[in-house]
Amino acid sequence: MITVKSFEFNYFSVNTYLLHDETREAVLIDCGCFRKVEELELSSYITANNLTLKHLLCTHLHLDHVFGNGFISKIYGLKPQAHKADVETLPSPQEQARLFGLHDKIHHIPIGKYIVGNEIILFGNSELQVRLVPGHSPGSLIFYNKKNGFAIVGDAIFNRSVGRTDLWGGNHDVLIAAIKDKILSLPDETILYPGHGPATNVIEESLNNPFL
Ligand SMILES: [Zn+2]
Numbered sequence: 001m002i003t004v005k006s007f008e009f010n011y012f013s014v015n016t017y018l019l020h021d022e023t024r025e026a027v028l029i030d031c032g033c034f035r036k037v038e039e040l041e042l043s044s045y046i047t048a049n050n051l052t053l054k055h056l057l058c059t060h061l062h063l064d065h066v067f068g069n070g071f072i073s074k075i076y077g078l079k080p081q082a083h084k085a086d087v088e089t090l091p092s093p094q095e096q097a098r099l100f101g102l103h104d105k106i107h108h109i110p111i112g113k114y115i116v117g118n119e120i121i122l123f124g125n126s127e128l129q130v131r132l133v134p135g136h137s138p139g140s141l142i143f144y145n146k147k148n149g150f151a152i153v154g155d156a157i158f159n160r161s162v163g164r165t166d167l168w169g170g171n172h173d174v175l176i177a178a179i180k181d182k183i184l185s186l187p188d189e190t191i192l193y194p195g196h197g198p199a200t201n202v203i204e205e206s207l208n209n210p211f212l
């Protein structure tokens with residue numbers, strides 16, 4: 001049984017997800033912790049639950065989803081994993097910060113491993129299926145767990161909305177097609193955990209999302 005713990009971090013209110021199962025092995029997805037108090041909130045939870053971090057995954061490489069990668073790399077020795085298309089298309093986190101008018105120092109950690117669609121990521125007794133859902137960014141990924149019926153969907157789809165497509169490599173038609181093909185094809189009751197805002201599920205968005 002996987003526990004999905006969510007945190008809301010940084011200027012952009014990004015959802016960071018920490019998944020762990022009965023073995024106490026864990027996967028961290030979109031580590032957005034930025035302020036010291038946020039780093040402490042995350043590390044305290046990991047310590048209190050006696051978790052061992054196995055993977056640091058990125059749904060995509062927009063700045064708000066990678067703020068905490070430097071902290072995780074330093075404290076837990078993990079390198080982030082992401083799709084190659086985002087590495088090749090998006091500006092570096094420092095450059096994105098400059099373009100968003102932020103003057104904070106960003107600790108940029110290079111991607112340690114590329115992940116691709118259909119790959120299976122293992123931790124403890126659990127697995128995540130990687131699905132490529134481009135459009136918000138060219139290398140946007142979701143992480144699906146069939147057994148527990150949920151997917152971490154990044155900024156592809158939100159509760160009653162979809163990801164913006166005006167940033168580097170974005171494409172609205174590609175996004176809508178990918179959502180229909182890779183997300184709405186999941187079982188109706190599958191819980192969707194987005195990069196911002198509250199969770200939803202497949203049937204709710206199929207019926208009520210005005211963008212679909
Ligand atoms: Zn994004």
Ligand SMILES: [Zn+2]
Nearest residue numbers: 062064155195
């Ligand atoms: Zn975001």
